[in-house]
Amino acid sequence: MTSPHATSEFADSPKPPRHGIYNFSAGPSHMPLAVVDRIREELLDLGETGIGLIEHSHRGPAYMDASAEAEAVIRRITGIGDEHAVIFMPGGATVNFAFLALNFLSEGGTGVYLDTSVWAQKAIDEARPVGKVQVGFDGRSTDEFTCPDPTKAGADIDAPADAVYLFYCANNTGEGTWFNEPPRSDLPLIGDLTSDIFSRPWPFTDHAMTIAAGQKNLGAAGCSVIVARRDFIERGSKSIGPILRFADHERAQSILNTPPTFAIRVIGLMAEWTEAQGGPTAIAARNESKSSMVWNTVDESGGFYRSRADVSARSHLNVTFETGNASLDATFLTEAKSAGLENLAGLAGVGGMRASMYNAFPVKGAEILVDFMKDFARRNG
């Protein structure tokens, strides 16, 4: 089903990739060509103003309209009401992990963190120098990467009832796992949605805050989309400068200083593209089909490929696999690159291979990867 807000220029399914290359990069990552074409036009002239996108004043009507439009689309997709704000915060996710801790932990409170990934650990690293951190779940200490089990309804999460928030990383980009649902907790929930925003329906209204850096499903790096309850961000510390406070950015309508105007416009276009595809529900079905093709190839390889991602928590965006032999993995990556399958190397510290297939990644790319994986296994098994 296409969204009522679909515009014809974005309604097409993803066009074929460029130069026969399929880009499996974990982020920055593949963009829909319709959006790239539009950015190219707007770089020369935004909305027939005679002034290019990155040349407009951030206080002029052309940029302000673009920013308001981006917020409006994000509000429609997330289904939030007026109690939630949309803020375009400077910097990527890690910068905002630091802002999070400075706002809410600098006055003595405890932040609970679910350690399911390298990125959750980066969030912990930003919080520890600022305040008290409790690791409420350990999903990385064994050989298998996992997330809390939804059937345990929160019983496998260790969190004091008076903690300030509970932080989780919804999709573990490097490990290839994801939360099937947000963790169950009465604490204010903070979700890092950097690599899965708009990839599936998600209950934004149940969160005190979600953080998503731009460079995957939202386009360009350099800006994070924050969806936050207004009463929650008002509780942020007053002992830090305004530029560090979510509430001040919100009151200034994300123009507290010069915002990353280019990245914000790209976020707006990606949000419009998301709607034109039928929104997160339609996109989730496509992501499911792309990822299950690759996961099935791992499972049906007779042990040639394996993955450290817990089967019950497999991500539909990042598929991680390895042969168990580092030099064979290296050969896989070299041959894949020659075949036009780029950026398949696993995250440093995880190793092996990782196929990142975000919302805009074409189904055809997954099919070609699967053919390559089968052929490689036949030749090397």
Ligand code: PMP
């Ligand atoms: N969280 C997740 C889930 C990520 O995948 C990444 C980076 N790819 C980050 C956080 C860090 O984002 P940034 O590089 O923008 O700080």
